[in-house]
Amino acid sequence: MYRVDDPSINHINYAQRCRTWFVNEPLPDVYLNELLRRLCPCSILQAIRDRRFRLNLNTFYARSRFSRRVFSGERIYQRCCYSLAGKSFGSLITNYPFGSSFIFRNTTLQARNNEALTDCCMRSSLCSLYLKKRPINKCVGYKAPRKAWFWGDPHNPKYFTIFGQLWMINASDSLFTYSNGLSASNYSDPNFTPIFGQNIQALFANNTELYNQAVAQCGNNSECLFDAAVVSKDTSQIYQDTSNQLENFPPQISGLTTYNVTYGNMFTTTLNITDLNNGDIVTVEMTNPPINSHFDRQTYTFTWNISTYENISLTFVATDNKGARSELAPQIIMCYCSNNGTCDYAAEMGYC
Structure with a gap:
């Protein structure tokens, strides 16, 4: 030998x-x-x-x-x-x-x-x-953080005193370049105080219709009137969209992560698809399908008549009706056995 x-x-x-x-x-x-x-x-x-x-x-x-x-x-x-x-x-x-x-x-x-x-x-x-x-974290148990536009209570004057005045800069702190004879002091008003509760109506900028609608909903609640004045409909919608995206979890795909397949044989496996968000509509697709394979999108069953001995890379993608996606890309170990041989998939390359 x-x-x-x-x-x-x-x-x-x-x-x-x-x-x-x-x-x-x-x-x-x-x-x-x-x-x-x-x-x-x-x-x-x-x-x-x-x-x-x-x-x-x-x-x-x-x-x-x-x-x-x-x-x-x-x-x-x-x-x-x-x-x-x-x-x-x-x-x-x-x-x-x-x-x-x-x-x-x-x-x-x-x-x-x-x-x-x-x-x-x-x-x-x-x-x-x-x-x-090195197991991969699959986001099971993940909780999205709550979104908020403000830290603390924006209606409280003490936040202006603590933060607004604390962040006020002087000429030596400024990073801008000014024209001759001008400095940061020309562009600041140290006596400025934001409108809090004493004149909420001024925040509506003479928009009487909007002010009357706010009063009809808020009554004399100054915090409610403040929010109605400074938070536009577009901003509110952006906030809602952001919250919806954070709280929408993609569908989860589970199933075999390794496919031990033999040339000339039939291989069948079924995926399990779940979604944490009630009412979501989920569709599942297969990318790069191998020759003589079929994926049933109703039962999530993958069937493959292995008729090629080539490197195969396929991925299953689950997408909900809100656009969130997850994927499963199984590792495929191919064996080509002849003369009644037995495949040893634990070997380095799955050879007989």
């Missing part, structure tokens, strides 16, 4: 390197327990409006603003990744290699983490091992 391959001295067994990382890496609970209050927003719209996260619009990664310290002294962040693909645009990615779990603040530790991701999910088919140590 002779060896027919001639690997170079620099040959790297990425599957073995992935397994070594898996054995040496602690269970993820030691990290995840510190991120229970850093659950991923379920959609890109929620991530944009959730001030607990910082969204990078170049990468569509959202990272928690503050890190958490774990038992070993390391600091970690929650990181959430969102899709840039057409039909699944803005949905939370819940699979590798494009999804994400927590990340380390220490750049050396994070570099090792990235190397393990590449070894397990891109250079071998052992992504299931990486997923066990």
Whole structure:
């Protein structure tokens, strides 16, 4: 028996390197327990409006603003990744290699983490091992923050005294450039006091019709009249739209995350689709369908007569009638067995 391959001295067994990382890496609970209050927003719209996260619009990664310290002294962040693909645009990615779990603040530790991701999910088919140590947060239990236009009571004069006058600048503080003979003092009025309750009618700017409508609804309630004067219909609608977007959760797709398939055989699986928002209408589509496959959009059953031995990448996208989306992109391990062989899907590339 002779060896027919001639690997170079620099040959790297990425599957073995992935397994070594898996054995040496602690269970993820030691990290995840510190991120229970850093659950991923379920959609890109929620991530944009959730001030607990910082969204990078170049990468569509959202990272928690503050890190958490774990038992070993390391600091970690929650990181959430969102899709840039057409039909699944803005949905939370819940699979590798494009999804994400927590990340380390220490750049050396994070570099090792990235190397393990590449070894397990891109250079071998052992992504299931990486997923066990780096589970992706799927936004289960996420609660969107409540939105408000004002911090505190805008009708109370003490907020003007505490904040408005505190933020007043003088000539030495100003960052602007002025014409000769002018300074910041020419553009400020230190004696100005906002209208609070003593002259609410002035806020309506001689709009008698609007004022009368407000009085009919508010009576003598000065806070109600103040809001009616300063909050326009358009602003109110924007607030309502924002609240609706924050409270609308995308439909959830659950099912097999790995498809072990054999060339020449039939493969069938059924997805489970749920939606937390009562009354939402959900549609499910399949992108990049393989040859001789069919997806039933009523029963959510995927059937595939495997007749090609090529790299397959398919994604299921669930969208509600408000535009919120989620996706499931299963890993496909293909086996080509002949002569009554048996597939070993746990092997590096699923060969017989």
